[in-house]
Amino acid sequence: MAFTRATGKHRAPSRLTRRSANLAGVAALATTGVVGSFASPALAADADAPSAEDTGLTQIVTMDSLADEIAAQAAAQKKEAEEAAAKARARAKAAAEAKRRAEARAEAAREAEERAAREAERKRLNSFRLPVAGSYVTTGYRAGGALWSSGSHSGVDFRAASGSSVVAVGSGTVVEAGWGGAYGNNIVIRMNDGTYTQYGHLSSIGVFVGQQVTPGQQIGLSGSTGNSTGPHLHFEARTTAEYGSDIDPVAYLRSHGVAV
Known part of the structure; x- marks a missing residue:
């Protein structure tokens, strides 16, 4: 009987087909017990198996490794950025705290200065002095x-050349300013302690x-x-x-700390 082949373009068997056939041959030889010298051709047939390059495995492994490396770099950069941001926040917080403390010290110093000024002014307003600076009594009381x-x-009479400055001996309010008869031009002041000068x-x-x-x-x-x-x-x-309603003027001034 004659055998005919289907018309058309003839193609060589694929590597996978050849590999399958080789494996079938090895199996048949193993069944008959003939393995010895024929094993080598069977193993050699594996050389025709698809390479890693043909399957794309090497490329996949390479791409995965590159992706992991990029991810690791990104993670490291993110960590560095977070650490830098944390340090910047810490520096900003420290600077803000230093500023707050400096402002608090400045405010405390300002308040202390204001208190000192108020105290000095209070003492000044509560102080007394001679009505004519550097003068002395020429005619005594009574x-x-x-x-x-x-x-x-x-x-009492204080020595004072004509035109000498006359000052208030303490803090108070003027209740009389003008002609006073035998006193001539005179001034009467109600002092803050309720007395009068x-x-x-x-x-x-x-x-x-x-x-x-x-x-x-200066009052006159x-x-x-x-x-x-x-x-x-x-x-x-x-x-x-x-x-x-007069009282001893020298005793009065001395009671307020004035050396007379």
């Missing part, structure tokens, strides 16, 4: 003589009724107006604004 209508001196025989007056005055503030200039024998300052301390 000195007798015909010069005074009451028969005695109701205040009087300044007489002035050549000029520099304050007005209702004005607030402080220790050492000394002179010899009214019942006076020459330039000087007549100074009185009183319990009221009225004549006759």
Whole structure:
């Protein structure tokens, strides 16, 4: 009987087909017990098996390794960025804390300075001084003589050349500023402690009724107006604004810390 082959283009058997045939041959030889020298051709047939390059395994492994490396680099960069951000936050926090402490110290210093200034001003306003700086008493309290209508001196006289500055001995409010008869031009101040002081025989007056005055503030200039024998300052301390309520002016000033 004659065999015919189907018409068409003849193709060589594929590697997979050849490998399958070779494996079948090896199996047949093993069944008949013939293995010996024929084993080599069977193993050699495996050389025709698809290579790793043909299957694409090497490329897949290579791509996976590259992806892992990129991922590792990205993770490392992310970690570095997070650490840098954490350090930046820590520095910013430390700087903010340092600024806060500096501001707190500055505020405390400012408050201390303000307290010191207030205390100094309080002491100044509560302080007393001589009505004429550097002067001294020339006629004492209760000195007798015909010069005074009451028969005695109701205040003390401080040496003061005409035109010398006369100042408030302490803080208070002016209750009288003008002509005072025998006192000439005079000023009466109600002191903050409730007492009164009087300044007489002035050549000029520099304050007005209702004005607030402080220790050492100039209120007028000394002179010899009214019942006076020459330039000087007549100074009185009183319990009221009225004549006759006088108290010892030297004791009064000394009780307020003034050296007289």
